[in-house]
Amino acid sequence: MTDTADRLQGSIDGLLHLMDRQLIDVDGLFLGKVDDVELTAGDDGLAITALLTGAAALVGRLGGRLGDELITKWGQARPAEPHRTRPWRLSMDLVDRLDSAVHLTVGRDEVLSRDGGEGLRLGSLAGMTVFEPDGDKAGRVLDARFEPRAARLVLRSLLVGRGGPGSLLGYDRRSEQGPRVLATLVRLWHRDTRVVDVDDADIDWTLEQVRLRERLEVAGKRALDV
Numbered sequence: 001m002t003d004t005a006d007r008l009q010g011s012i013d014g015l016l017h018l019m020d021r022q023l024i025d026v027d028g029l030f031l032g033k034v035d036d037v038e039l040t041a042g043d044d045g046l047a048i049t050a051l052l053t054g055a056a057a058l059v060g061r062l063g064g065r066l067g068d069e070l071i072t073k074w075g076q077a078r079p080a081e082p083h084r085t086r087p088w089r090l091s092m093d094l095v096d097r098l099d100s101a102v103h104l105t106v107g108r109d110e111v112l113s114r115d116g117g118e119g120l121r122l123g124s125l126a127g128m129t130v131f132e133p134d135g136d137k138a139g140r141v142l143d144a145r146f147e148p149r150a151a152r153l154v155l156r157s158l159l160v161g162r163g164g165p166g167s168l169l170g171y172d173r174r175s176e177q178g179p180r181v182l183a184t185l186v187r188l189w190h191r192d193t194r195v196v197d198v199d200d201a202d203i204d205w206t207l208e209q210v211r212l213r214e215r216l217e218v219a220g221k222r223a224l225d226v
Helices: 053-061 065-074 181-188
Strands: 022-024 032-034 036-042 045-053 086-090 095-098 102-104 130-131 139-147 152-161 195-199 203-204 210-212 220-222
Touching: 032 045, 036 152, 045 139
Parallel strands: 022 102, 130 210
Antiparallel strands: 022 032, 036 045, 045 086, 045 152, 095 102, 130 139, 139 152, 152 195, 195 220, 203 210
């Protein structure tokens, strides 16, 4: 059955519902895929402002020294190409709807830009180590949940757990995800996954870690269906 609902009208999990989705222009032509997501701080919190695509965005998801080295080598491979290390950027203003793919309101010609794209990224947030207030390791960031606020998707909570097979497939969050046996096994493996309000967590983008203000079993709720 085709997924026709527009997920942009409700809460979404960034990695599950956006990352690696195909980009389809207004004429139904393939543009690429979502390799990362740009986040920009505003009065209402961190909002999704653009979708990033291309090798520079994909390599950037590796993070750390390896990611930095690969980005540098990517730029050196074709030094005459301006801003080669910047990802191709697609403003969220050009997105019409989100279902099994990301559908645009415009054609694909000259819609991508390398201007900007230096902000925070969802790919960097995903996988960050999460610590309890006393310094004990609580797990890692498995996903980030966004909710619509004034025509923007704003970060409202983090999914924190030990991770593992199925984390990005939704088995740990959606009871109807199948096959049923596999879904049951993965949900059992992720029974400790918690949803933590972003106001109860301090994100350190430099150290690539998150520190909770209360212990996970107090601050977080069991992972729920989107």
